Amino acid sequence: MIKEGNSLPAFDFEKLGVYTGKVYDKKPKFCSHCGFDRVGGIEVLGACNDSLLWECCCCGLRMLKFSKERTLDYLNKARDVFFDKGGKRRYYA
Ligand SMILES: [Zn+2]
Numbered sequence: 001m002i003k004e005g006n007s008l009p010a011f012d013f014e015k016l017g018v019y020t021g022k023v024y025d026k027k028p029k030f031c032s033h034c035g036f037d038r039v040g041g042i043e044v045l046g047a048c049n050d051s052l053l054w055e056c057c058c059c060g061l062r063m064l065k066f067s068k069e070r071t072l073d074y075l076n077k078a079r080d081v082f083f084d085k086g087g088k089r090r091y092y093a
Helices: 068-077
Strands: 018-023 039-043 051-056 062-064
Touching: 051 068
Parallel strands: 018 062
Antiparallel strands: 039 051, 051 062
């Protein structure tokens, strides 16, 4: 199949459990899907030093903390990060 232009295919945020483009720059007090009042942050090692996404503690819905473009930028930073679980047992400084 030949694609026009040279843009990359759009990243499928639904694979991350993110179904809307709404951005919550602060942790939401309630889940936008089920209304549960406990929402946690998901941190991605190597991506950024804080939560990258929000996740409902009941239904697991994930919500954006940053724009989709910025989220992808952070995820791309972590692309080459790996952990050798068969190697050293201490990972803490
Ligand atoms: Zn929920």
